[in-house]
Amino acid sequence: MKAHLGPTSHRISVESKSTRESTAHGVKKGPGDPTNGYAVVQVDKTQVESSDCASTIHIWALGVVAVIGGQYYGWNASYASGFVPFFCAQLMMGTAYVVYVACISEVGGKVPGGSYGLARAVLGFYPGFVLGCLEILEYTSFASVSVLYVVGFATDYFGWNPSYQPLLWFLFYAVFIVLLESKGRYVWRFMLVFVVLCLLPSVLYVFGSICYMDLKTNGALIDLDTNATTWATGDLGSAFFSLLPSTTVAYGGIESLTVVTGFAKDPAYFIPKATVAAVWTLFVSNIALVLVAAALPPGLDTTASDGYFLDRGLNLAFGFSSDLSEWLMIPAQMGMAFGFFIPYARLTQAMADSNLLPAFIRVKGQKTTRRAMIVSSAFGYFLCLISYFSPEFEATLQNISIVAASICYSSQTYGYVLLRTSYKIETTGYKSPYGLVGAYYVWFVSFLLFLSIAGGFQGDDGIAILSTIVFLAVMSIYYRFGCQATQTVSQEEYASIFRFSVMKFNRLRQKKKTSGGRTSQLSRLSLLILSKKTSIAPIAAGGGNSGKSQRSNSKK
DSSP, X not given: OBOOOOTTSOEEEEOSSOEEEEOOTTOOOOTTOOSSOEEEEOOOOOOOOGGGOBOHHHHHHHHHHHHGGGGSSSGGGGGGGOHHHHHHHHHHHHHHHHHHHHHHHHHHTTSTTHHHHHIIIIIOHHHHHHHHHHHHHHHHHHHHHHHHHHHHHHHHHHTOOGGGHHHHHHHHHHHHHHHHTSOHHHHHHXXXXXXXXXXXXXXXXXXXXXXXXXXXXXXSEEOTTTOOEESOOSOHIIIIITTGGGGSTTTTTXXXXXXXXXXXXXXXXXXXXXXXXXXXXXXXXXXXXXXXXHHSTTOHHHHHHOSSTHHHHHHHHHOOOHHHHHHHTHHHHHHHHHTTHHHHHHHHHHHHHTTOSOGGGOOTTOXXXXXXXXXXXXXXXXXXXXXXXXXXXXXXXXXXXXXXXXXXXXXXXXXXXXXXXXXXXXXXXXXXXXXXHHHHHHHHHHHHHHHHHHTTTTOSTTHHHHHHHHHHHHHHHHIIIIITTTOEEEHHHHHHHHHHHHHHHHHHHHHTTOOHHHHHHHHHHHHHHHHOGGGSOOOOTTOXXXXXXXXXXXXX
């Protein structure tokens, strides 16, 4: 079947065994149009039995388990600048995450592969590759930070030889890979139990300490020389930019839920609902902790210097010893580590299936994510090793993940803006109540977050930003010479790219006030093509041979 739409139109030829697309003179190519052509392949999806699929509460539990541990230690040192600047920064960052999650939840279900698929389909293949790499770096870094913390805590507590730590990291990764690669019904039940353990410190601390709160008395810093009180100290650098990264630990990585689409019963429904519920759970928990910690005796000066701020409230409320309080938050720290295993394994598998990862790792076409989880965890283990031999790198590892995250946040939100403006995609299911104004707010906060690290406010001698630049440079070189010409597109991705290109094309035609007849004809043809499942011949996931793949070439 062939359709001819005139010399100035976007011409699509549909044949029984291949689909070819060419661009006529004067028509802009869509964002996903390849430069050198690409193979449209049938990707074998990860096999998940219906009884092993996750529902809303399971995905919510995964999000909370993966993130909430960051709320339990470390950030209280930022109170040294005073309650007001830190609380305002917390509110700004918390609301930015709520809006950001709403944006990606609206569009994530409309593109196969979640946020990674959105980047490829809307922003283009190279941006999609870069963002995929940055997300893997972000999630593996977050996991590595927590693995280092848990093992370091156990080593110090039991007095073990520090040289055993690499072995303990290996055991940690191995145990949870085996656990998370078991049947889904057991994994999700485990998550439901573990999320209770992870939320327990927050619930006990907040509700147990309420009767001891006095923000007016305890929330101000006291000058020991003059006995004067102040609610804010420092300048814009020390009282805002220097503490901004510490406000992300309460939410960082929550967006990883958008890439676990293969495990959800109905991704377009369950993933947005669960992700939004998870970020609101984290927001309420974090704001409550920030307020309670600042209001407890003996005062903010002491709270800012506490190694584990939970100790004070749990001791006041329940008489817990410091050891018990610290062990109580270990499940949440473990959850921050293994909670990212599933998302980064899914993302690694998706990139491998697109021929974007080296063939020798043998991840492409796997029916489970076991090998992908092993490979990506090996990268996380490598980050642990670097941290072991370089304390400077370990100290800035979390900032590296935050730099990667800030780039991902702004780019994914840009994809949301494009779908709302250039493509005018119909919004079904969840819709962000914050609209484009919310997206612009996320951009603004993401820029400030990036600047807080890239601008030298963390005193890390530029290690975080330089490490990210080197990582991006290496990945870009690899993309140009290693996988750009051989990357592939799944049938689902191709359908999305084609649909968005048609939407943008139609919108451009309408702006130029040209004949509406040919635009309508093209729209009808696109719907006809996309409705025909057989218009793209099935191709094995590993197939790239002549006669078994389809090539789509762009020509002027």
